[in-house]
Amino acid sequence: MAEDGGPGLRERKKKQTAIKVWRTAVDLFLEHGYEQVSVAQIAEAAEVSKMTVFNYFKTKEDLLMGPMEEHVEDLAEAIRARPSGSSAVDATRAMVLRKIADRDPSIGLSEQGNELALIQLVQRTPVLARRAMLWSVRGERAAAIVLTEETGDALLSAVAAAQLSGVVGALMSEHHRRILAGESPAAVAADAGERAERAFALVEKGLSGFARRA
Numbered sequence: 001m002a003e004d005g006g007p008g009l010r011e012r013k014k015k016q017t018a019i020k021v022w023r024t025a026v027d028l029f030l031e032h033g034y035e036q037v038s039v040a041q042i043a044e045a046a047e048v049s050k051m052t053v054f055n056y057f058k059t060k061e062d063l064l065m066g067p068m069e070e071h072v073e074d075l076a077e078a079i080r081a082r083p084s085g086s087s088a089v090d091a092t093r094a095m096v097l098r099k100i101a102d103r104d105p106s107i108g109l110s111e112q113g114n115e116l117a118l119i120q121l122v123q124r125t126p127v128l129a130r131r132a133m134l135w136s137v138r139g140e141r142a143a144a145i146v147l148t149e150e151t152g153d154a155l156l157s158a159v160a161a162a163q164l165s166g167v168v169g170a171l172m173s174e175h176h177r178r179i180l181a182g183e184s185p186a187a188v189a190a191d192a193g194e195r196a197e198r199a200f201a202l203v204e205k206g207l208s209g210f211a212r213r214a
Contacts, residue, residue, distance in 0.1 A: 018056040021046045025063040030117050034064065034125045064118070065131050071106040072135055075165060076142035079211075088147060088211045092164045093200040096171060100192045107168075108175035109189045116179060140165040147211050160207055167199050 024046040028037045039060055043050040057063045075092060082091035099107040105115055122128040140161050147157035174195065178188045 014056075017048065017052070021048060021053055021056055022063060022067060026114065026118065029064060029121060030114060034121060034128060039063070061127065061131055064122070065128065065135070068106075069135055072139045073142045074106065075139055075161075075168060076146045079143055079164075080146045082213065084213045086213060087208055088143075088160055088164060089200055089204050089207050092168065093196065096168060096196050096200075097193055100189060100196060103185070103189060106172075107192075108172040108179070109185050109192060116176065119176060120180075136165070136169065150213075151211050156210060160210055163203050163207065167203060171196055171199055 021042065025037070025042045028042055028045060039053055040050050042063065043053045046053070053063070057066055074095065078091045078095035079088050082088070082094075086094075096107065098104075100109060103109045108115075122132050143165060144154070144158045144161035147160055148154045151157055171192070175188050175192065179185055
């Protein structure tokens with residue numbers, strides 16, 4: 001057990017500071033717009049130095065996008081960790097159904113009030129929208145690498161990863177669309193599992209035999 005002042009306490013304090021800086025940045029970005037807020041303003045509002053901000057976040061973009069990108073390799077990890085007898089489709093569907101059950105923000109079903117506002121901010125800010133697109137490409141590529149390592153077929157692995165990533169993205173976009181149209185997250189979540197099952201059924205016939213673990 002770490003003593004008071006030891007690594008355990010220091011790490012907790014660092015994490016608390018990082019969360020405080022991120023939340024402060026999000027509040028300022030939502031209130032004033034991404035381009036209108038400087039790192040110096042964020043530091044002042046968070047009551048830390050500008051250098052402290054950069055100790056936790058390398059760039060201004062990281063202040064907003066960094067925590068979201070923790071999920072960039074979720075698809076690849078789900079495929080990599082699947083059990084014997086499970087296909088890449090099985091693994092992706094299980095991951096999505098688990099996220100739906102948990103109301104995970106990464107699948108667009110969180111009750112957090114500012115989640116949709118953040119998504120809209122990203123969509124209307126070119127530099128952030130480009131980064132979000134690159135994030136999606138990175139996730140798809142990571143999944144393709146995992147499949148290629150298993151099968152040795154880079155082409156079909158890329159095809160499979162694109163389809164699976166596309167299903168996940170389409171489901172998330174549908175959740176966002178419905179909530180923005182006025183439905184509650186709870187109402188959208190109520191039939192999200194059924195929609196996911198139908199979406200994966202659409203691609204399963206073509207991919208059901210691909211990368212099935214012996």
